[in-house]
Amino acid sequence: MTMDRRDFLISGAALSAAAVLPRAAAADAFAPKPGAWRSFQTTLRLDIAKPQGASQAWVPLPSVNEPEWFRPLGNEWKTNAASAEIYRDPKYGAELLHVSWADGERAPAVEVVSQFATRDRGVDLSKPHKAAPLSAAERVLYTGPTTLIPIDGIVKDTSDYVTAGARTELAKARAIYEWIVDNTFRDPKTLGCGFGDVASMLQMGNLGGKCADLNALYVGLARAAGLPARDVYGVRVAPSRFGYKSLGAGSENVTKAQHCRAEVYISRHGWVPVDPADVRKVVLEEPPGNLALGDLKVAAARAALFGAWEMNWLAYNTAHDLVLPGAREPHADFVMYPQAETGGERLDSLDPDGFKYTILAKELTAA
Numbered sequence: 001m002t003m004d005r006r007d008f009l010i011s012g013a014a015l016s017a018a019a020v021l022p023r024a025a026a027a028d029a030f031a032p033k034p035g036a037w038r039s040f041q042t043t044l045r046l047d048i049a050k051p052q053g054a055s056q057a058w059v060p061l062p063s064v065n066e067p068e069w070f071r072p073l074g075n076e077w078k079t080n081a082a083s084a085e086i087y088r089d090p091k092y093g094a095e096l097l098h099v100s101w102a103d104g105e106r107a108p109a110v111e112v113v114s115q116f117a118t119r120d121r122g123v124d125l126s127k128p129h130k131a132a133p134l135s136a137a138e139r140v141l142y143t144g145p146t147t148l149i150p151i152d153g154i155v156k157d158t159s160d161y162v163t164a165g166a167r168t169e170l171a172k173a174r175a176i177y178e179w180i181v182d183n184t185f186r187d188p189k190t191l192g193c194g195f196g197d198v199a200s201m202l203q204m205g206n207l208g209g210k211c212a213d214l215n216a217l218y219v220g221l222a223r224a225a226g227l228p229a230r231d232v233y234g235v236r237v238a239p240s241r242f243g244y245k246s247l248g249a250g251s252e253n254v255t256k257a258q259h260c261r262a263e264v265y266i267s268r269h270g271w272v273p274v275d276p277a278d279v280r281k282v283v284l285e286e287p288p289g290n291l292a293l294g295d296l297k298v299a300a301a302r303a304a305l306f307g308a309w310e311m312n313w314l315a316y317n318t319a320h321d322l323v324l325p326g327a328r329e330p331h332a333d334f335v336m337y338p339q340a341e342t343g344g345e346r347l348d349s350l351d352p353d354g355f356k357y358t359i360l361a362k363e364l365t366a367a
Contacts, residue, residue, distance in 0.1 A: 029296065030297070030301050032308040032309060034069070034122060038238075039073065039115065040117075041364055042113070042235075042314060042360065043360045044059060046338050047109045051106065053104075053344070054102065054103040054344075055342040055343075056101065056326060057098075057340040057341075058087075058097070058099075058340070059112050060094070060095075060096055060336060060337075062075075062095075062315065064315035069309075073116050073117060078110070081101045082102045084097060084098070092320075094319035094335065097110070108342075118312075119311055120309065124307075125170065125269060129268070131269060134265060142228035142230050143226060146333075147321050147333060148196045148198060148199075148216065149223070153199065155202060158224075159221040159222075159225045160224075162179045162221060163225050172222075172225050176222055177306045180214060181280065183207055184277075186210060186214070186277070186281050187208035190210045192350040193258050194212040194216075195333070196260075198217050198220040210277065211259050212233075214276055215275065215277045216262075218262045227264050227266075229263065230318045231260050231262055231320070231334065232261045233258075233318070234259060234313050234316045235254055235257050235316070235359065236254060236257040237254055237314050241310065244301070247281070248312050253358065255352050260334075261274075276305065320333065321333065329341075338357050
């Protein structure tokens with residue numbers, strides 16, 4: 001680590017330790033908490049625009065099942081494919097619809113309709129919550145490295161620095177959250193939701209990106225500190241009911257509304273929702289834009305998003321290094337976009353116009 005980068009990493013540590021913003025005045029502006037269930041439906045239409053030989057696709061399905069905040073309600077599909085079957089990843093439980101078209105099919109297409117129910121999350125961190133303990137296997141899974149999230153080297157060094165002086169799990173988790181909010185930024189030039197290459201971000205001293213970058217950084221620093229943590233990949237499906245234009249879907253077309261979140265496991269509270277990336281999204285995008293960290297809307301989001309999520313959002317899965325069955329390039333770092341191959345070549349999942357997929361969302365009735 002060079003002196004310049006070291007100075008950069010350290011510069012925000014004092015801020016994060018003393019990040020006491022004027023939150024009280026904005027405390028009610030953004031405060032998700034458990035309430036009524038809502039149910040939604042998404043319709044994903046995928047076409048292989050220029051098929052060359054055999055084609056296949058992998059469509060993520062809602063597979064997170066948490067009784068307090070997310071319930072999958074089933075999937076239906078129609079397709080001209082030769083085969084279509086649900087694949088369940090044995091490591092993370094992520095579900096994909098794997099669709100294979102015959103060689104020579106001129107217009108490969110599939111339409112998938114998914115229904116699910118959600119409820120806002122809010123964890124009272126001032127008192128313990130009776131939570132199921134993690135199994136030994138779960139603890140290994142959620143404290144271990146992935147291809148893009150190592151927990152040694154510069155990631156470990158940074159985590160040790162950020163959490164220095166924090167004595168409890170909760171204090172460490174919060175220190176990492178505050179440091180990320182203080183030191184990162186949302187980069188509008190980043191493709192899609194970003195790539196989540198945590199070590200490269202730190203090595204280059206460039207802490208800009210989008211949700212799959214900034215929340216992966218949270219997960220990496222938490223795991224390096226010995227805290228179980230995980231990314232949750234999904235898509236926004238409705239406007240924010242708290243009036244935040246930057247934290248909701250702008251229309252029923254949610255094709256480009258993918259969003260990755262993070263969770264950290266605290267023994268006294270269970271899985272705690274966090275989303276430092278959305279704080280930086282509010283800074284950049286909430287009208288009129290380029291808000292200061294001390295702005296009341298930013299402060300309210302910052303206070304809420306350590307311990308709460310507004311669930312205008314579909315949760316697909318928590319999977320890393322996902323195996324795509326039958327793929328020529330079997331490895332996917334994570335999946336919250338449809339994936340496809342034609343003629344043995346992977347199509348660009350971040351180009352829904354050339355790739356020809358759309359996702360429409362609508363709210364149904366209360367669950």
